[in-house]
Amino acid sequence: MAKTVREPRQVRSIEKKNRIIRAGYELFSEIGYHNANTAMIAKRAAVSTGIVYGYFRDKKDILREVTAIYMERITRPVFEVINAISSPDEVCNKIPEIVEIVLKAHKDNAKIHEALHALTPTDPEINSAFIRLEDEITLKIAARLKELGVLSSDANERVHFAMDILQSFAHEYVYDHHEYIDYDKLKELVRQTLTALMGLRHS
Amino acid sequence: MAKTVREPRQVRSIEKKNRIIRAGYELFSEIGYHNANTAMIAKRAAVSTGIVYGYFRDKKDILREVTAIYMERITRPVFEVINAISSPDEVCNKIPEIVEIVLKAHKDNAKIHEALHALTPTDPEINSAFIRLEDEITLKIAARLKELGVLSSDANERVHFAMDILQSFAHEYVYDHHEYIDYDKLKELVRQTLTALMGLRHS
Amino acid sequence: MAKTVREPRQVRSIEKKNRIIRAGYELFSEIGYHNANTAMIAKRAAVSTGIVYGYFRDKKDILREVTAIYMERITRPVFEVINAISSPDEVCNKIPEIVEIVLKAHKDNAKIHEALHALTPTDPEINSAFIRLEDEITLKIAARLKELGVLSSDANERVHFAMDILQSFAHEYVYDHHEYIDYDKLKELVRQTLTALMGLRHS
Amino acid sequence: MAKTVREPRQVRSIEKKNRIIRAGYELFSEIGYHNANTAMIAKRAAVSTGIVYGYFRDKKDILREVTAIYMERITRPVFEVINAISSPDEVCNKIPEIVEIVLKAHKDNAKIHEALHALTPTDPEINSAFIRLEDEITLKIAARLKELGVLSSDANERVHFAMDILQSFAHEYVYDHHEYIDYDKLKELVRQTLTALMGLRHS
DNA sequence: GATGAATGAGTATTCATTCAT
DNA sequence: TATGAATGAATACTCATTCAT
Numbered sequence: 001m002a003k004t005v006r007e008p009r010q011v012r013s014i015e016k017k018n019r020i021i022r023a024g025y026e027l028f029s030e031i032g033y034h035n036a037n038t039a040m041i042a043k044r045a046a047v048s049t050g051i052v053y054g055y056f057r058d059k060k061d062i063l064r065e066v067t068a069i070y071m072e073r074i075t076r077p078v079f080e081v082i083n084a085i086s087s088p089d090e091v092c093n094k095i096p097e098i099v100e101i102v103l104k105a106h107k108d109n110a111k112i113h114e115a116l117h118a119l120t121p122t123d124p125e126i127n128s129a130f131i132r133l134e135d136e137i138t139l140k141i142a143a144r145l146k147e148l149g150v151l152s153s154d155a156n157e158r159v160h161f162a163m164d165i166l167q168s169f170a171h172e173y174v175y176d177h178h179e180y181i182d183y184d185k186l187k188e189l190v191r192q193t194l195t196a197l198m199g200l201r202h203s
Numbered sequence: 204m205a206k207t208v209r210e211p212r213q214v215r216s217i218e219k220k221n222r223i224i225r226a227g228y229e230l231f232s233e234i235g236y237h238n239a240n241t242a243m244i245a246k247r248a249a250v251s252t253g254i255v256y257g258y259f260r261d262k263k264d265i266l267r268e269v270t271a272i273y274m275e276r277i278t279r280p281v282f283e284v285i286n287a288i289s290s291p292d293e294v295c296n297k298i299p300e301i302v303e304i305v306l307k308a309h310k311d312n313a314k315i316h317e318a319l320h321a322l323t324p325t326d327p328e329i330n331s332a333f334i335r336l337e338d339e340i341t342l343k344i345a346a347r348l349k350e351l352g353v354l355s356s357d358a359n360e361r362v363h364f365a366m367d368i369l370q371s372f373a374h375e376y377v378y379d380h381h382e383y384i385d386y387d388k389l390k391e392l393v394r395q396t397l398t399a400l401m402g403l404r405h406s
Numbered sequence: 407m408a409k410t411v412r413e414p415r416q417v418r419s420i421e422k423k424n425r426i427i428r429a430g431y432e433l434f435s436e437i438g439y440h441n442a443n444t445a446m447i448a449k450r451a452a453v454s455t456g457i458v459y460g461y462f463r464d465k466k467d468i469l470r471e472v473t474a475i476y477m478e479r480i481t482r483p484v485f486e487v488i489n490a491i492s493s494p495d496e497v498c499n500k501i502p503e504i505v506e507i508v509l510k511a512h513k514d515n516a517k518i519h520e521a522l523h524a525l526t527p528t529d530p531e532i533n534s535a536f537i538r539l540e541d542e543i544t545l546k547i548a549a550r551l552k553e554l555g556v557l558s559s560d561a562n563e564r565v566h567f568a569m570d571i572l573q574s575f576a577h578e579y580v581y582d583h584h585e586y587i588d589y590d591k592l593k594e595l596v597r598q599t600l601t602a603l604m605g606l607r608h609s
Numbered sequence: 610m611a612k613t614v615r616e617p618r619q620v621r622s623i624e625k626k627n628r629i630i631r632a633g634y635e636l637f638s639e640i641g642y643h644n645a646n647t648a649m650i651a652k653r654a655a656v657s658t659g660i661v662y663g664y665f666r667d668k669k670d671i672l673r674e675v676t677a678i679y680m681e682r683i684t685r686p687v688f689e690v691i692n693a694i695s696s697p698d699e700v701c702n703k704i705p706e707i708v709e710i711v712l713k714a715h716k717d718n719a720k721i722h723e724a725l726h727a728l729t730p731t732d733p734e735i736n737s738a739f740i741r742l743e744d745e746i747t748l749k750i751a752a753r754l755k756e757l758g759v760l761s762s763d764a765n766e767r768v769h770f771a772m773d774i775l776q777s778f779a780h781e782y783v784y785d786h787h788e789y790i791d792y793d794k795l796k797e798l799v800r801q802t803l804t805a806l807m808g809l810r811h812s
Numbered sequence: 813g814a815t816g817a818a819t820g821a822g823t824a825t826t827c828a829t830t831c832a833t
Numbered sequence: 834t835a836t837g838a839a840t841g842a843a844t845a846c847t848c849a850t851t852c853a854t
Contacts (some may be wrong), residue, residue, distance in 0.1 A: 013834080039837095164371045172363075240845080253819055262845065445823080527720075571773075658849095
């Protein structure tokens with residue numbers, strides 16, 4: 001018999017489902033997916049353990065929804081800036097702004113990012129979600145920049161590389177604070193590198 | 204009362220301990236630390252479950268040894284190239300070689316890297332091992348480059364950033380093969396960026 | 407994060423918890439605490455192994471409840487007789503009755519007494535429970551006898567000694583049946599000794 | 610094939626066997642039979658784990674020998690005093706001395722006594738060893754006292770009871786030190802009771 | 813006799829999931 | 834829908850005992 005998972009129609013139900021997702025989000029962020037058990041999630045969501053399985057097929061299913069929210073939270077701000085650029089000349093000036101935005105997005109979602117990222121080696125589904133995320137960001141930005149005439153032939157590579165750098169820096173910035181690194185200097189290096197990658201002169 | 208762990212002196216014992224470490228290495232690589240249980244490790248090492256605790260305090264202790272081996276495998280090749288550079292002029296020419304070496308080290312150890320990295324959010328010990336690894340690599344390379352007169356004031360930042368980029372690229376290269384990316388082009392971008400970071404003209 | 411143990415409110419739950427306690431009581435009595443494992447307890451209580459940990463923090467926690475029941479079973483009958491004495495003159499006549507009651511309490515709980523007592527050398531919690539038990543009995547009885555004017559200055563010592571003798575005899579009586587002992591004669595000796603200890607003439 | 614346990618003939622072997630017994634004695638005393646494992650015993654005896662099974666059939670077998678030593682240590686001093694009594698008149702005066710001797714024997718062997726006693730509910734062999742101990746003591750003392758003309762018909766019961774009281778007091782004295790008890794008073798009560806039991810006038 | 817490495821059965825405890833109410 | 838009690842498979846670790854050397 002096929003397991004049925006309720007698709008909540010009523011407002012109260014939708015809200016309850018969201019509470020569970022939020023509880024999952026928080027707990028996965030705080031202690032990781034494996035250390036968070038369903039009883040804890042239910043408790044934090046103020047629902048019974050049983051009803052969790054009314055809305056989700058299994059624990060993994062909560063993870064899926066949490067992942068979707070994370071993806072949304074990461075992509076949205078980036079696209080907003082990109083779309084707001086209306087002329088090629090703006091690109092150079094916008095780079096520091098983009099750096100800050102990615103930094104902020106990373107900071108705000110650092111914990112859940114880590115928790116989800118930790119699952120990629122063993123969880124193909126999460127892994128491919130991350131890959132899709134990169135695809136989406138790279139291709140959309142590259143397309144936009146080509147549209148604006150900023151980049152041409154190797155746009156994908158340049159954008160992808162730029163995003164890798166940015167993400168790597170953001171992670172570094174949020175987490176690893178090594179004592180021997182001056183993070184303002186590092187940020188400036190990042191800015192320069194990105195500018196160069198976009199084929200622009202330094203501001 | 205203190206739990207004693209055998210420090211094997213005899214050849215056969217050392218070999219057995221190594222078999223266990225290797226089995227752990229493989230299994231952690233393949234299915235991750237949490238999915239690998241002690242019975243599996245023992246079986247793959249062709250030993251009894253009991254003797255595992257003769258050589259290791261607990262499961263975590265196997266992880267420690269596996270981590271140490273990983274760290275060694277990553278750092279050694281990098282230091283070898285760096286130490287082999289004898290004049291500033293060589294640096295520029297060595298960059299592609301270094302890229303290849305890091306790429307290879309990453310490729311060879313990709314799985315275990317992922318498995319260990321997945322533990323950093325929840326395991327302070329592994330996390331700090333990774334941080335120490337970065338510290339060591341950055342500081343040694345920066346020191347060497349300053350010695351050679353290639354970099355000066357912001358050497359730490361430049362080297363650290365360069366290693367981040369390299370690692371990020373290596374990860375990308377090994378794992379995520381996106382269809383829309385031409386990885387040779389990307390590699391060339393990496394090379395250029397690193398060269399620029401080292402304050403050198405493009406070759 | 408704090409491990410929660412269900413405090414059963416519903417009748418069925420309370421009954422289930424009691425079944426587990428009873429199973430523990432029986433098994434600890436029959437084969438001792440260390441030889442009784444949780445699977446056996448669950449099986450005898452006709453519950454799953456999991457639910458045991460719904461009602462008890464750990465195996466030790468079952469022991470605690472079993473101990474509490476034992477303590478109650480031992481103290482109650484003794485206090486009942488003591489409280490029933492309303493005049494000094496009765497004390498002497500009541501002694502044989504008290505002997506019988508302690509004997510019966512011991513007989514009824516001999517096995518669990520042994521099982522618990524066996525833990526006192528290594529288990530400080532059980533050990534102090536036994537000490538508290540002795541304290542409680544000695545002090546309550548001594549207070550009552552002082553109230554009745556039967557004993558005065560060295561009441562605590564006399565009562566404590568009397569209880570020791572009684573307990574020792576009870577143990578002997580229940581367990582060790584040596585062939586060369588006439589237990590009726592022995593019981594009479596006990597009666598005489600207790601009477602003398604209470605400062606009374608032989609009846 | 611019948612398991613063979615070496616009966617050591619050579620001096621070195623006998624000494625080694627004794628070291629194992631002594632190590633067992635100490636460890637059982639300190640942490641109890643169940644908490645002491647064979648590896649610990651071997652280590653403390655400075656022998657290999659394997660050779661333990663050259664001298665003893667199993668762990669239980671060490672316990673047997675330890676028990677025998679305990680029994681000897683308890684009985685010897687008591688018999689010595691008893692045998693030293695040459696006339697009925699001495700008995701009364703010797704009682705305090707006997708009390709002290711039993712007290713000392715108990716004090717010296719309290720830990721091992723507890724450890725062994727803890728096994729009586731689950732170990733029939735140890736249990737019967739304790740019973741035999743009581744038998745031996747009671748019957749020997751009773752015989753001697755009858756010989757001396759101190760006791761007559763109910764000698765066994767009186768002696769047995771006396772020994773119970775003495776043992777109970779010794780245990781109390783060594784272990785339970787309740788605050789509300791004046792142990793000198795209690796000791797005096799014991800002395801009086803024993804004197805009365807022996808059918809003697811108070812000194 | 814002696815060693816100590818090796819064995820593997822045994823045990824408390826957790827947790828995703830189900831189900832009676 | 835909702836509850837939360839109940840299930841039972843899964844897992845790290847211990848230790849008496851054996852055995853190759």
